[in-house]
Amino acid sequence: MKKLILSAAVFAMFNSVIAQTAQTPQTTKPQAEVSQKRNKPAQSPEQRAKKKSQKISQQLGCDPSQTEKIYSLLVAKQKKVNEIRGEKKEMTKEEKEKIREIRKSYVAELKAILNPEQFKKWEESRKMSPERQKIIDSNPNMNDNKKENSDLD
Numbered sequence: 027m028k029k030l031i032l033s034a035a036v037f038a039m040f041n042s043v044i045a046q047t048a049q050t051p052q053t054t055k056p057q058a059e060v061s062q063k064r065n066k067p068a069q070s071p072e073q074r075a076k077k078k079s080q081k082i083s084q085q086l087g088c089d090p091s092q093t094e095k096i097y098s099l100l101v102a103k104q105k106k107v108n109e110i111r112g113e114k115k116e117m118t119k120e121e122k123e124k125i126r127e128i129r130k131s132y133v134a135e136l137k138a139i140l141n142p143e144q145f146k147k148w149e150e151s152r153k154m155s156p157e158r159q160k161i162i163d164s165n166p167n168m169n170d171n172k173k174e175n176s177d178l179d
Contacts, residue, residue: 071104085151086144095139103132 069077079097082088088096106128110121117125137145 071101071108074104075100082148086140086147088140088144092139092144096136099132099135099139103128 075097079093079100082096083093107125110124110128111117136148140148
């Protein structure tokens, strides 16, 4: 009788351990999704520009002529940035400064394309959400990289 009770208790404990591991969410899933995104083949400047111009156009309610101008502007910007970046993982300060200058000229040209209301809405959409800022501030590895690259978009 004692053996029966003991084996039932061991069986119950074993089942509860298995049930708990099956119910816990996997914490590696978001990391797996991030790594899959990074492993995608690089898009051409035209592909990135088309995707981004459509997104901007949709957010701001741009007319077709504005969308076309934004697309052309983005293609030119992407090509300039790609020339500077090349295949390197890290950039020098001079290269980063050149990209910041490209970004500033992009913003100035975009301001000329959009009406004041659209440009204001675009600027608001570019600001970092408080949640994203907390994540960046809490991760020292991301902190320097993201803040430096936020001007590079």
